[in-house]
Amino acid sequence: MASAPAKPYQALEEDARADVVVIGAGIAGICTAWELARRGRSVILIDAAQIAAGTTGHTTAKLTAQHTLIYDRLRTSLGAETARLYAQAQMEAIEWVVGIAAALGIDCDIERRAAYTYTTELAEVDAIRAEVEAARGAGLPARFVTETGLPFPVSGAVRVEDQVQFHPRRFLLGLAADFVRRGGRIVEQTRIVEVEHKSGRVRTAAGQSVTAPEVVVTTQFPIVDRLKIFTRMTPRREFVVAAPLPLGRDPAGMYITRGSGTRSVRTAPYQDGQRLLIVTGEHMRPGTESAAAHLQRLMDWTRTHFRVDTAAFRWAAQDCDTTDGLPYVGRLDDHLWVATGFGGWGMTNGVAAGQMLSDLIEERRSPQTDIFDPGRLHPRVEALGLAKAGLAVVSHAVTDRLRPSGPVSDIQPGQGAVVRVGGKQCAVFRDEHGAASAVSATCTHLGCVVGFNDVERSWDCPCHGSRFNVDGTILQGPAVTPLAPVPLDEEH
Numbered sequence: 001m002a003s004a005p006a007k008p009y010q011a012l013e014e015d016a017r018a019d020v021v022v023i024g025a026g027i028a029g030i031c032t033a034w035e036l037a038r039r040g041r042s043v044i045l046i047d048a049a050q051i052a053a054g055t056t057g058h059t060t061a062k063l064t065a066q067h068t069l070i071y072d073r074l075r076t077s078l079g080a081e082t083a084r085l086y087a088q089a090q091m092e093a094i095e096w097v098v099g100i101a102a103a104l105g106i107d108c109d110i111e112r113r114a115a116y117t118y119t120t121e122l123a124e125v126d127a128i129r130a131e132v133e134a135a136r137g138a139g140l141p142a143r144f145v146t147e148t149g150l151p152f153p154v155s156g157a158v159r160v161e162d163q164v165q166f167h168p169r170r171f172l173l174g175l176a177a178d179f180v181r182r183g184g185r186i187v188e189q190t191r192i193v194e195v196e197h198k199s200g201r202v203r204t205a206a207g208q209s210v211t212a213p214e215v216v217v218t219t220q221f222p223i224v225d226r227l228k229i230f231t232r233m234t235p236r237r238e239f240v241v242a243a244p245l246p247l248g249r250d251p252a253g254m255y256i257t258r259g260s261g262t263r264s265v266r267t268a269p270y271q272d273g274q275r276l277l278i279v280t281g282e283h284m285r286p287g288t289e290s291a292a293a294h295l296q297r298l299m300d301w302t303r304t305h306f307r308v309d310t311a312a313f314r315w316a317a318q319d320c321d322t323t324d325g326l327p328y329v330g331r332l333d334d335h336l337w338v339a340t341g342f343g344g345w346g347m348t349n350g351v352a353a354g355q356m357l358s359d360l361i362e363e364r365r366s367p368q369t370d371i372f373d374p375g376r377l378h379p380r381v382e383a384l385g386l387a388k389a390g391l392a393v394v395s396h397a398v399t400d401r402l403r404p405s406g407p408v409s410d411i412q413p414g415q416g417a418v419v420r421v422g423g424k425q426c427a428v429f430r431d432e433h434g435a436a437s438a439v440s441a442t443c444t445h446l447g448c449v450v451g452f453n454d455v456e457r458s459w460d461c462p463c464h465g466s467r468f469n470v471d472g473t474i475l476q477g478p479a480v481t482p483l484a485p486v487p488l489d490e491e492h
Contacts, residue, residue, distance in 0.1 A: 001057050002313070004169040006050065011189040012208050018044040018185070020361065021202055021212040023192050024219035026056035027346060028339040030172045030179070031354025032216055037184040039358060044210055045176075045184060046202075048191040048219075052172040054476070055220060055346065058317040060240060060264060060280050062254050063097060063347045064163035065090030066115035066142070069127060069258050071134035073325060077381045080137055082371050086326065087138035089368045093351035094164050097171065106174035109167040109269050115254040116148055118157035124258065125156040132158050149251035150265070152305055157255075165254055165266055168347060193480040195224050197336035205480070214361050216337045218353070221320055221465050221478045224336065229328050229374050233320040233341050235465025238262075238283040239295050239455075240315050243308040244270055245277040257281075263301065277306055286318065286467065287451030287460035295455055316456060318465055318476065319344050324381050328374035329353045330360055337361065338374055408436055408488065416452035416459070416470060425449060426486045427459045429470040438488040439472035444481040459483065 018041075022033045025047035033045040045051070065087055074083040101108055119128055128144065135142035141161045148154055176186060194203040197215045204210075217224055221235060245267060255265040262283065267275035279302045282294035295314060302308060322328060322341040327349050332338040337360065339353035352368070359366050370376070408428055411417050416429040418441045425441040427450055439459070441449050448463035458475055459468040467476040472483030 001053065001169065004167065004173060006052070006169075006173050009051070009186040009188040012046070012187045012204055012206075012210070015209050015211070016044055016185070017211045018042045019212060020044075020214045020216060021046065021210045022216040022218060023195070023202065023223065024217060025051035025176075025186070025188075026054055026218060026220070027052070027168060027172060027350035028342075028353040029216070029218035030175055031351050032218065032339070032357045033184055034175050034179045034182075035354050035358040036361065037179050037182040039362065041361075043179075043184045044187060044212065045179070046187045046190050046192060046210070048189070048474070048477070050188050051176055051186060052169045055317045055319060056172065056350070057169055058240070058315050059168060059347060060266060060278050061166055061168045061268070061347060062115065062163070062264075062266060063094050063166055063168075064115040064160065064254060065094065065140055065348060066117060066135070066158065066160040066163060066254075067343075067345045068117050068256055069131045069158075070325065071138045071140070072127070072130045075134045075137065078324070078326075078371070078378065080134075082326075083134060083138040085368050085371050087135070087140050089352040089356075089372075090345075090348040091140070092355075093348040096351055096355070097166065098164060100175065101166075101171055104174055104178055106171055108171035108174070109165075111165050111269075112162055113165055113253050113266070115160045115163040115256075116145075116157045117256055117258060118148060118150070118154040119258060120152070120154055122155050127258070128156040128158055135160065148255065149253050150255060150305075151249065151251065151307075163254060165268065167268070191474070191480060192223060195336070197224075198334060200335060214335050214337065216339075216357055216361075217332070218339045218350075219477050220318065220340060222332070222338050222340055223478045223480055224332070224338075229322075229332070229338070229340070230464065232323045233328075233464075235286050235318060235320055235462075236283045236344070237286045237291075237316055237318045237460070237465075238280055238344070239291070239298050240278060240280045240313075240317065241295070241299050241302055241311040242276050242278045242313040243302065243306075243311050244272075244274040245306065245308065247273060247275060249306065250275045276312070277302070277308065279306075285462050286465050287453065287462040291316070291453050291455035318467075319346060320465065324376075324378050327353070327372055329356050329372040330369060330374050332374050411436065414457070415454065416457070418449060418451065421486060421488060424486070426488070427452070427470075427483065428488065429457070436488055437471065438486040439468070439470075439483040440486055442483075443479055444483060445477075445479040450483070
């Protein structure tokens with residue numbers, strides 16, 4: 001975001017028509033809109049904020065087919081052919097970006113690097129070896145190694161050659177400009193609050209409508225409620241720190257650990273003969289834990305292993321995990337299409353989604369259509385994930401309402417908490433000057449209780465990942481309605 005400023009596009013001020021309306025202008029939305037425009041469709045691309053500025057604008061930008069230990073898991077749970085088709089989609093996405101960037105002359109820092117999934121634990125080496133075998137069986141140039149460019153020893157790693165890291169925002173801004181040249185229309189600062197896909201119409205918060213026979217939703221967690229995917233996705237917020245690193249200490253690759261203690265490492269071009277070290281990890285369910293504690297652990301790890309003093313940047317991004325580990329891309333209902341559930345690998349999956357959705361809208365089937373189909377069911381594979389996801393939502397929707405709370409006076413400046421005011425749960429924030437304000441603590445999406453994010457100073461919903469500013473305005477869906485303000489009497 002800091003290194004790729006963009007001109008703003010206008011908000012929608014009147015009703016409009018197109019062949020296709022795409023809601024959500026991250027990598028999946030922009031790629032879908034561009035591909036459809038290239039094929040001669042009239043397309044309107046709409047975003048509630050700015051294009052390429054949400055999760056896509058805050059990604060670590062690994063354009064790789066090597067997604068931790070996914071191929072052994074897919075081979076075991078869904079079969080070798082599913083693993084092969086998934087790998088094929090990822091590799092084709094990589095080369096699509098490289099080819100389009102070259103064709104359009106987009107300077108987006110494309111660098112070829114090896115990608116690694118590594119472990120420092122001897123007990124996990126067998127899992128790494130199994131992943132190498134599965135990845136090779138799926139068609140990837142994978143091999144087992146014990147030497148990497150990391151500044152600490154590893155017990156073993158999957159190495160996949162010839163992957164890519166890039167600047168996705170620069171790439172997508174260039175793609176968006178070409179989309180407009182092809183007759184496409186981009187609308188920013190326009191929130192869609194209602195989707196009437198059967199009548200081919202979507203409505204904005206300001207009351208305008210867009211009429212289009214086909215509606216594509218790429219808003220991460222879809223803003224349309226469909227139980228067949230809502231109950232099968234879990235939101236995950238993950239933290240990132242970035243710091244300048246001398247060229248001589250560049251690990252020269254893309255690295256990620258497996259499991260709950262995830263650490264993802266890469267570098268990017270920076271300034272003054274340095275690289276920018278980017279370290280990701282410490283994920284959590286939104287609104288459930290101290291974000292500050294997670295961020296501190298990530299920074300401590302980075303200092304210890306890479307000898308950096310302070311972070312030049314720190315941020316967080318959000319994605320959704322599905323119960324079978326594959327994205328949902330395809331038809332959600334008649335004339336309603338969706339791309340979501342990328343599980344932290346939205347760069348390749350977002351590009352692949354653009355190709356698949358464009359094919360499907362034109363009534364063509366790609367080889368990956370069935371494995372990404374939002375209507376697919378794998379009861380045996382998904383049973384545990386469905387149970388965990390369901391229990392978590394029930395817990396936050398029901399038991400969070402019963403949790404005890406202290407008085408408003410206990411809330412310190414710069415902090416927030418959910419407290420009872422007049423018998424109702426309210427989300428109360430106290431600013432740096434000591435003034436407290438309150439909004440409803442009930443998420444306007446499906447009624448869960450929000451929690452306070454003590455780093456980003458937001459109210460985050462643990463059920464489906466909606467996020468709100470401290471004044472209740474929406475930062476991120478699927479909620480389409482702000483949290484209502486509540487009069488506050490601090491004596492309570």
